[in-house]
Amino acid sequence: MSKWRGNPWAILLTLSLGFFMTLLDLTIVNVAIPNMIEKLPATLDQVLWVNNAYILVLAVLLITAGRLGDLWGKKNLFIAGVVLFTLASLACGIAQGPGQLIAARAVQGLGAAMLMPQTMSIIIDTFPPQRRGAALGVWGAVAGVSTVAGPTVGGLLVTSFDWRWIFFVNLPIGILVVAMAIPILPGAARTVRHRFDIVGVILASAALFCLTFALTEGQKYEWNGWIWGLIGVSAVLFVIFLLHQRTQQANEPLVPFALFKDRNFSILNFVGAAVSVGMIGMFLPMNIYLQSVEGFSALKAGLVMAPASIVSMFLAPVAGRLSDKVGGKFILMGGLTLYAIGTLWLILVADVGTSWVTFLPAFIVMGAGIGGVFAPMATEAMRNVPPRLAGAASGVNNTIRQVGSALGTAAVGAVMQNQLASSLKEQATDRSTALPAGAREPFIKGFAEAAKKGVEFGGPSNMKAPPGTSPDVAQQLAALGKQVFSHGFVDAMKPTMLLPVVVVLVAAAACFGVRKYRPPTSTDTPESAAAAHAG
Template identity: 60%
Template sequence: MVMARPRTFRGPGEGADFMCKWHANPWAVLVTLSLGFFMTLLDLTIVNIAIPEMIDGLGASLDQTLWVVSGYALVLAVLLITAGRLGDLFGPRNLFAAGLVIFTLASIACGTAASPALLIAARAVQGLGAALLVPQTMTLIISVFPAQRRGTAMGIWGTVAGLATLSGPTLGGILVSTVGWRWIFLVNVPIGLAALALTFLVVPDIRHGRKHRFDVTGVLIATAALFCLTFGLQEGEHYHWGPGIWALLAIGASLVAGFLLNQRTKQHQEPLVPFALFRDRNFTVMTVLVALVSMAMIGLVLPFNLYLQSVLHMSAIKAGMVLAPSSLVSMTVGPFTGRLADRIGGKYLLMAGLTLYATGILVIVLIAGVATPWYAFIPATVITGLGIGCVIAPMSTEAMRNVEPRLAGAASGVNNTIRQIGSVIGAATVGALLQGRLAAELAAGRTYADAFIATMHVTAVLPIAVVMAGALACLLVRNHTKAELADPVPAAATRETTPSR
């Protein structure tokens, strides 16, 4: 089979020399993708710390301000599958660039919004931009990196996720206290512009040698189903899990069943979710695992952060610094575990990492008291960081290792959607446990501090249980050997592509 390389620009001058040197260079592509990915994850965490300032600055209610947070996550979760398939249709570079443009313009709109309604609307548009670009990052990584180097690339990709998570509360606190809450959005503008310029300089326009058709019916059903499920889970606690919420969740579940039946009839055409993906055992196991890990991470961070601020009375910035060792260790070990996964496979790294993460959660819960000093948590947060650092890169690598290039967009969309849904389920479940158990402990006559600590002991069961379930699921992973990955030709040159025109 004859392969065509992605088109490179050639012309006079140093600009042309730069483009010839860096165009389609895998590491330059990874830097560009990481900039866009960093922005989208930063905006999931940076806004929380500015809620009081937004309430004062816009005269917003607490409900309106919370929708500034949840509206972004809702749109992102609902559109990821569709955006992944759009990348197959129009090219991942084009969708990545479109996402950057929308996200950057929406960031300007957020930073200049004059009312709560305008800010919520702009955040929803931000979610659209994020949904367009996020699935393309994984698709492009597996397209430009040869098989034996993808683990390293995924490790760096995971490091970027850790950096964004770490930077959100800290950077948000600095911006809010110095230049004002609007800059938590405006800070995205220079990053977005830089990423957009690099996109057209270094990212190849990779198209596979066949035309794709767009499954409009599947998109409509999937969008409605994900909206019902995500909205119901996000807002269930707010509406006290009343009949309306349960009806919405039931409708969402029915739509999921209808979607699967619809997709079953289109497997020989162009389905939105190709069932062929799930014939690969590793992709199926990693799809389950990514949801479990997302649930576990929320299950630890949410109650632990509340404990630090409400029981130990730390500021948001100081609480973020207590959590920082976990992210720092994860960022440090991620590229190394990714490289190790390339050599020995991810199966045992995943099992070890998940076990370490569960151990770290258990230690945190056992040492948490009404007056525990901040430094006592350092060993436990280092253990959780080491654990999650051993999970992120191998999990992404094993999920995408055997996926056909023509299905990469769909696979990335499914993977990222399940990740978001896992986070939403984790937040809803932990939130309900926190609220219910804390009320019961307070009713029993305990002080708030003692009641919250007792509640943490209960909520910790969720992340520990799902993490250990994930470790057991990894027994089903088919491990590979280094010899199986022998692929001396760069991936971008060995896939059936047609140059952009």
């Protein structure tokens, strides 16, 4: 592969494969939850921590890893991250208990945090500004495709084999990425001795840990006092971190404040968090709906959502090239608007017994929207970032997106829980009139208790008839229970999915603040073009 050394597109392919693995593992576990509970075996809470451990470590360490790439070499950290991620995937696949699996997922999150920021910063180093949009278009396509491909790939693997293969699938990809990265990725020529802000790392990691832990566990503990205490501690630590960083700006801070002097970088970091909330807010309730209400297998549910992935995969590189030529502001606004329209379309057509064909137009519109989001968002956010700050900028950008994912999961879970509490009780009360008088109150009470579990409630199969119930009444309870859950979940899902629509539309409106793109002239240097654009 020596002939490919330094080839920009070979570099991009190598980085994209590594990036794909890390993002796929953010969504692929959700579809395997029932299989893990049955075959590991594990409780629902333990399986949820399989996902949370990965998100928690990833979100906490992204900023630190981005800065380490600047200091120790982006190629070195990328390869080390891929190796660690691949070995941790093997450990996940052979885990014999939930404790081992959660620990391995935490290590997997560390590997993902090491490699993820390096992908964007190496792209910035490799591609000149006039070609960067096309490259980030491919990178954006990978980001969009991996997010929506998780349920499809996971459904195929779980249906064909079992949950362990959602981790084993990373092994050949990881080995291939390392084999490509060693000869292809450019090594950094370090000419300056760098220092590392240890105090900043500790403060940032502690603040992010408290915030992400509180967001991921808030629903479980019903947002009690100690959850809000953790959020308060996170806020205090964040203020201390900012004050400390202010004293470090003349040296080599973990987060250079100069990044936020660029209005585009600041706005598009908010947009990135909003996009994460918007995607989690749609895919989480939709995945439960397709499997628990419509009765689709994990594979069929993934295939129903696959058109969004396919359409975005083809459109994202086009959006990237257009961002180079005309700027990404209006492409991004159009993409966000299309995504919101597609989500609204799903809300309108989703019902008990809706045919899978009915969902296809909505997912195609959503895919077109996703295809117009990631590439211009990355291009405009990073357009004016000096190469020496690329790692720090990438770390900040990816961290904010992952915190957005955690926030989105928490917000959607809270809204869904609230909506389910009322909709299931209302449906149970209305339909209980068909039951014998003695069975009505336990029936209503059972659904009221189940609703407290929110999105963790597994569906009508979790509702058991009381001991001593006659076969006829038990059969009637089962039939009514399915109707209550199906109609109640749909009633709760629709207002819940309005949350991501609103958040994405707010993000689209925020893009009006993005500065208009000025194409560089033949006499511009990258520094002068960036300065003119930022000013």
